[in-house]
Amino acid sequence: MAAPRITRLFAAVNIGxxxxxAMIAGxxxxxxxxxxxxxxxxxxxxxxxxxxxxxxxTHSVRDAIERAEKMANTGVQKVWIxxxxxxxxxxxxxxxxDIGGRRIEQDDIEHLLVAGREVIQPDxxxxxxxxxxxxxxxxxxxxxxxxxxHAERLAVDIHVMLADGAPIRNLxxxxxxxxxxxxxxxxxxxxxxxxxLTPEERELGVxxxxxxxxxxxxxxxxxxxxxxxxxxxxxxxxITDAVASAFGIRRxxxxxxxxxxxxxxxxxxxxxxxxxxxxxxxxxGAGPLARHADDKNRIPRAELISVITQQLGHFTEEVGKSxxxxxxxxxxxxxxxxxxxxxxxxGLADYAQSALGRPVRIGAPPTMIGLPPGxxxxxxSTLVGLxxxxxxxxxxxxAIGPAYQPSTRYSGLGLVTRVYRxxxxxx
Numbered sequence: 001m002a003a004p005r006i007t008r009l010f011a012a013v014n015i016g017x018x019x020x021x022a023m024i025a026g027x028x029x030x031x032x033x034x035x036x037x038x039x040x041x042x043x044x045x046x047x048x049x050x051x052x053x054x055x056x057x058t059h060s061v062r063d064a065i066e067r068a069e070k071m072a073n074t075g076v077q078k079v080w081i082x083x084x085x086x087x088x089x090x091x092x093x094x095x096x097x098d099i100g101g102r103r104i105e106q107d108d109i110e111h112l113l114v115a116g117r118e119v120i121q122p123d124x125x126x127x128x129x130x131x132x133x134x135x136x137x138x139x140x141x142x143x144x145x146x147x148x149x150h151a152e153r154l155a156v157d158i159h160v161m162l163a164d165g166a167p168i169r170n171l172x173x174x175x176x177x178x179x180x181x182x183x184x185x186x187x188x189x190x191x192x193x194x195x196x197l198t199p200e201e202r203e204l205g206v207x208x209x210x211x212x213x214x215x216x217x218x219x220x221x222x223x224x225x226x227x228x229x230x231x232x233x234x235x236x237x238x239i240t241d242a243v244a245s246a247f248g249i250r251r252x253x254x255x256x257x258x259x260x261x262x263x264x265x266x267x268x269x270x271x272x273x274x275x276x277x278x279x280x281x282x283x284x285g286a287g288p289l290a291r292h293a294d295d296k297n298r299i300p301r302a303e304l305i306s307v308i309t310q311q312l313g314h315f316t317e318e319v320g321k322s323x324x325x326x327x328x329x330x331x332x333x334x335x336x337x338x339x340x341x342x343x344x345x346x347g348l349a350d351y352a353q354s355a356l357g358r359p360v361r362i363g364a365p366p367t368m369i370g371l372p373p374g375x376x377x378x379x380x381s382t383l384v385g386l387x388x389x390x391x392x393x394x395x396x397x398x399a400i401g402p403a404y405q406p407s408t409r410y411s412g413l414g415l416v417t418r419v420y421r422x423x424x425x426x427x
């Protein structure tokens with residue numbers, strides 16, 4: 001059978017602190033997303049989501065995209081890029097117009113969205129997203145498309161994501177130096193949410209915790225939109241560093257121990273199990289003799305897990321504080337979804353569920369044609385989410401129509417006030 005014809009091509013680059021990943025996907029004539037190629041390499045010049053060495057970061061981006069192009073057997077000029085640092089802030093705003101009981105036309109919707117531009121208060125920051133989440137007709141929330149309906153008043157809730165300008169410009173220039181055009185910069189919570197949250201979860205209320213290498217992003221969804229987010233400067237790499245420090249070993253050895261023998265849940269057998277610090281095939285005497293190791297450079301698995309769980313205690317404590325600060329409580333403040341590379345630690349869902357007192361599941365990208373098994377994991381949620389987000393062709397109110405003065409609009413509240421009001425309304 002002939003391969004499906006690709007009608008549109010999408011390319012994405014996720015610039016993480018641990019790894020830079022690229023993906024090229026195509027939308028077939030039947031509407032299916034097909035992964036054509038992917039590539040990744042170790043990140044250089046990136047620290048906790050910020051570019052610290054543009055030349056090194058550019059080299060990482062160029063290498064990752066070239067690997068994806070080679071696999072896809074095609075070149076790309078434009079990419080969507082993910083951002084997890086840059087002081088990301090999410091908020092919502094509401095704007096409404098008087099309809100007078102008549103039928104709502106497309107012009108009314110466009111006028112409403114254009115009016116929404118006036119209520120965005122970036123407070124000196126850069127606007128990454130300004131998108132309509134859902135509409136309200138005469139107090140009835142959650143209308144996906146009001147066209148053709150009758151109403152006295154029409155309102156829309158707008159999701160706005162802001163970022164510090166300088167880090168975004170550094171990120172953009174890094175990609176441009178790799179001879180690529182930037183289609184858009186997408187906040188990682190938005191991309192990851194597209195990949196591993198169900199529409200029902202986003203509607204009923206869910207917290208998404210993206211556990212990255214050096215940064216953890218905690219975001220809250222309800223009523224179909226992202227209501228708030230906080231960034232924690234702690235990631236799975238900090239656990240690796242703690243293991244390296246505790247046993248006096250090299251970082252690559254600590255990373256291997258964490259990934260191969262680590263767990264978030266202890267068992268009675270851990271005290272009897274000795275695990276080798278060196279990998280199979282390493283030359284004898286490679287690396288230092290670990291603290292508490294036997295003469296074969298093996299350590300008790302129980303001690304490794306003790307170090308890991310101590311760090312996880314700090315992690316869940318900070319996540320809990322963020323959820324509380326965003327008002328993620330009550331009946332809707334229940335489900336938590338963990339994703340990102342750090343979420344692949346065995347037993348983490350059970351540990352987090354006990355620590356947070358809420359149901360927790362691990363979020364991974366959906367099944368896609370051509371998606372390699374190595375990318376069907378929580379560590380690739382943001383990367384896969386970027387191409388899904390691009391294919392969804394989201395509406396941004398900054399690109400709609402001419403200016404229009406509405407008869408009634410939402411008063412300009414401050415950023416913190418708007419976030420607090422939205423969270424109180426839904427939780």
